[in-house]
Amino acid sequence: MPTPPPPTGPAGLHDIRETNLGSVLRAIREGAPCSRAEVAAATGLTKATVSSIVTELIDRGLVRESGATAERRVGRPGVMLSLDDRGFVALGLEVNVDYLTLVAVDLLEREVVALHEPFAARDAGPEECAARLADLALRALEEPSLAGRALLGVGVAVPGMIDAAEGRVYDAPNLGWRNVPLRAWLRELLRKGGTPDVPVLVDNDANLGAVAEYRGGHLSHTPDLVYITGEVGIGAGVLVGGALLRGSTGQAGEIGHIPLRRGGPRCGCGRRGCLESLAGIDAILRQTVPDLVPAGPLPGTDLAAAVAATVERAQEGRGAVQRALRRSGTWLGRGVATLANLVDPDVVILGGYFAPLAPWLLPACRAAVQAHAIAPRRGGLRVEVSELGLTAAARGGAAALIEALDTGRTPPPSPASR
Amino acid sequence: MPTPPPPTGPAGLHDIRETNLGSVLRAIREGAPCSRAEVAAATGLTKATVSSIVTELIDRGLVRESGATAERRVGRPGVMLSLDDRGFVALGLEVNVDYLTLVAVDLLEREVVALHEPFAARDAGPEECAARLADLALRALEEPSLAGRALLGVGVAVPGMIDAAEGRVYDAPNLGWRNVPLRAWLRELLRKGGTPDVPVLVDNDANLGAVAEYRGGHLSHTPDLVYITGEVGIGAGVLVGGALLRGSTGQAGEIGHIPLRRGGPRCGCGRRGCLESLAGIDAILRQTVPDLVPAGPLPGTDLAAAVAATVERAQEGRGAVQRALRRSGTWLGRGVATLANLVDPDVVILGGYFAPLAPWLLPACRAAVQAHAIAPRRGGLRVEVSELGLTAAARGGAAALIEALDTGRTPPPSPASR
DNA sequence: CCAATTAGTTTGGTTACTGAACTAACGAGG
DNA sequence: CCTCGTTAGTTCAGTAACCAAACTAATTGG
Missing domain, CATH: 3.30.420.40 (ATPase, nucleotide binding domain)
Structure with missing residues (x-):
């Protein structure tokens, strides 16, 4: 009982919808394939509320109906729901001393594309490195398996001290970087590459490794x-x-x-x-x-x-x-x-x-x-x-974006942005 | 962005009210004396909402109107609000190797009563110690300065490993305690002493010391x-x-x-x-x-x-x-x-x-x-x-109860319970 | 074919917040 | 002294989200 903190703004109707969107999405992730009724039982929400939320999630392309139930039980069969793994991708990147890695995952956090290349980041310097990262991302997005998917965001892991809120690398001694505004650079490079504006998240490799293990290990x-x-x-x-x-x-x-x-x-x-x-x-x-x-x-x-x-x-x-x-x-x-x-x-x-x-x-x-x-x-x-091998941090970068969806923190992308 | 966790139940209208009750209470704590309009500005809530919430807080005896503004500015003067320091107390207790301490604080976390006694807890054993703690609490509640106040709860600090959720002391080597269900014992003793049923919170002395410093140091x-x-x-x-x-x-x-x-x-x-x-x-x-x-x-x-x-x-x-x-x-x-x-x-x-x-x-x-x-x-x-001297942990025990109100987590006590 | 059962939707009601209009209280300036 | 401008607080209609309960839908089993 003696815990939660002050930092809160005013709460409104919007927040509760957000929370519940997240709950339902998570329930479907964990229970899929499952019916609306099962989701209602799992989340504690009413059938009515779940129906409304599921409709919204379907509209946004995050969830889809996947045929009727397989089980033959008495009563009307439920229509099964699962995450829609076709519409979105999240990219995870990692810079390390001796390599660059990219992983692209779908909503189920399954690997759709993976690229790995040896790279002496220390010798190349941060600008060159950012360029290579952006290039890697753009190349991945060209892959046929990503065709037609909307990009949820890009998560980048860097071994060093990061200001995650600003997306800035303060100090990465093993790369020889200091005070590199990596998010800004990548935003710019991706824009030039013709990618729509998406969240770019920069974090420590250990932090993102932990996220990857938590969500996928x-x-x-x-x-x-x-x-x-x-x-x-x-x-x-x-x-x-x-x-x-x-x-x-x-x-x-x-x-x-x-x-x-x-x-x-x-x-x-x-x-x-x-x-x-x-x-x-x-x-x-x-x-x-x-x-x-x-x-x-x-x-x-x-x-x-x-x-x-x-x-x-x-x-x-x-x-x-x-x-x-x-x-x-x-x-x-x-x-x-x-x-x-x-x-x-x-x-x-x-x-x-x-x-x-x-x-x-x-x-x-x-x-x-x-x-x-x-x-x-x-x-x-x-x-x-x-x-998870050497892709842990990159996977974590991608997973962090999916997680943001799961918690309802990031509002699920609107259909327009696809 | 890559943070908050899953563990959430369904969110409802109730939660948002709770959150906002907490925000307003905190705003008044920090700004008192202040008008409803100022609270609205501080919290980002509407004047209308603030009015509604303040009415509720006044009903519950947590806030009171304390005359009109002192400042002479143009326009209608606001009516000043402050925490009502007259209606409630929270008790904080600490057992340590060589003493027992009690602190009673009002809503402003000001010390209303303090008791300290040397006590060789190790020799006395847990039952005796619990009895002395309860006795200390009951004695404090008899004090004239606490007359007519409603008890918000009791927070107990113990040097050892605690299951805070259960209120049980797993192991307190320096006291020679193992597996002591302190919350249950104290609940029982307080009931016998004629005290209404209130939350009893048991936690580690260091944890509660930290809470005390955070809120009052x-x-x-x-x-x-x-x-x-x-x-x-x-x-x-x-x-x-x-x-x-x-x-x-x-x-x-x-x-x-x-x-x-x-x-x-x-x-x-x-x-x-x-x-x-x-x-x-x-x-x-x-x-x-x-x-x-x-x-x-x-x-x-x-x-x-x-x-x-x-x-x-x-x-x-x-x-x-x-x-x-x-x-x-x-x-x-x-x-x-x-x-x-x-x-x-x-x-x-x-x-x-x-x-x-x-x-x-x-x-x-x-x-x-x-x-x-x-x-x-x-x-x-x-x-x-x-x-804070040797009363830090006890103060923290009391402060934790006040904090629970501040965050809206514990619903503010209803007028009936006073 | 009807009863029992389970799934999902619809409807009406409640709760909380918001925005805008309104009332209230005050100072200042003619 | 009265009116205007200003700020405080309340009232009211509107909206969003939830819930409970009734209802419709689709099955199985007799």
Whole structure:
């Protein structure tokens, strides 16, 4: 009972319609195919209200009637409803140190198009990178499988500190970006490319990874969930009751730089013993495949290959490699335990390059979590591995747009805009 | 944009009224004395709507008209509104290792009655303690200054892990409590004492301390705020956007047991090097006034005196004492930095017994935060000292009840119940 | 073919907000 | 002193959204 906050404007009839549009849409997403009557039961709304709302959703192209019921029960059969997966797409993009990724999903969050290209973002600079992103998006929209679909919006994941409200990248050290107004740039580039004006959403890769896991991963619908990126940096996206924890300056979840080991190795941030310097991909590669990585900042382009080499050597049974991975796993576990003590999630998901390394990282990580997380927890904290691969953040970008629809926050697009 | 969560029932006309009742109540709280027209301007609602809502609030005894305006401006003068501080009280209680505290506040959250008594809760056991709490509440309600007031509810702070929804204390190691259905007990005791059935709210002392600071402290209205208890345990109450961060099992904010120093001193939880074992009041007293504290668990009853002795010795200029405090301050700072990296609050407030020790703890603490928190923060994290003393948690218990009114979540009490 | 059952729509009623017109109370200026 | 301009608050008609209940529709089972 002692919770919700003040920040509210005046509430009007409009808000309640919005809320209920969202409820019905969600009910259909979860129950499809289902009848209006079932939706009414699921949401607690009246049949009459559901009818009215469903009509509106159909008008807007979000829902469709898909024939009569299959079941043969007594009584009039209901007409089945499902999300209309034909009319819309949402694009998710990710910039990272060594690649660009695009995922296009339909209303069901099924992947319709996926593009991936290696790209040394650090060398190219932000302008060039934005141009490539826009180009990727425009190319995707040309694909035959997207023909005739209306664009719901574009969600972009960037590894760094973001002002999501403004769509600006404050600081992305691993890309060498500072104060980049990415949303504005992309808006402009997309307009020039002939795309109608749509929402462009910019967010941290860890945050969007968490959204992707929440909405689409194998652990989905766990509302208190943390996603940890295993890229060059380590970041955490924290979902609390299904909502992103952003913090006062939008920098919550900066798990990479919590101090773990006094006098530990020097970190990119200038301090010593940060989690990132002990368990970041950079640190791991330098210990496991020192012959494949140069000194100085990682150029990135062959990160995936280097990680694959590490996996190979570990599988060969090289003790030194396995020990190094276990050590990193232990540090990671200490970091996760700290996070768990403060935020108390249900599950922590290791993503990015941590996923392929999980066979060696995970046991040590779990043991360390067990040892350091506060004791007798009902249920207990789970530490799991992502199955979304390197597209997690991009998927999250797209998923965030779908979610906005689901909650009724963004009013569903009007038929005119299609 | 990528945030709010699913958990919503059907929205109806009722909800919007509730929301707006809350908005108007808050506007009056912040603007009083103010006219209906001013409230309309502040909330964005129509004059007509405001009139209707204000009438309802007056009927319910929450608001009153307090004469005409003082200002002499052209035009018809408005009739001034303020919260009616005469009709209601909310009680806040706190159990701690060495004392019980009660605070009664009116709608303006002004203290109407305060009771404090030393009490060795650990020795007495939970039943006895609940009885004493109920007795304290009943005694308070007899006070002449509360005569004729209706009771809004009772909020109880307990240092331990709480299921706030059920009002049950899972585990309070420092009290020696396990699985105590405190709400049920208190409900029963209060009923026997002849009190009408009111909401009884049980929560963690750190959480309620945070609520108290948010609503009444000198840093109030900072929506991203962390309150740290300095009692026998160290706990953090985390407010995110004005709402409590609870976590999946209600155990968020367990900052006391984050591992800071490998091979550090043994902690009560069985591990080594927890923050609590390095900077808890227990640890501090054992280093600064070893002659005044026995071995074994602190009996508690003279904690205040022992802390006072520490302050005295530090003021006398004893180097060893000052050094010990600085050391603890530094560890505290490392803990705060970790918390800040993960949760990104605006301000961290040190409460409880940390407050009197702040002159020595705070500089070291701030320095450590500066050194370990992630670098270039807009505005920067503030670390401040609570001014609420040992009543913070109890005040928070009462404040949480007032807040429930303010948000319209709890429907304002009907005139009948007064 | 009719009863029972379930689905969906229609209708009438209630609740809350809005906008606009109206009444009320005051200062200022002739 | 009276009128005008100004601001406060109320009243009233209108609209939007919900709900409950009655109604229509489409089946199965006897």
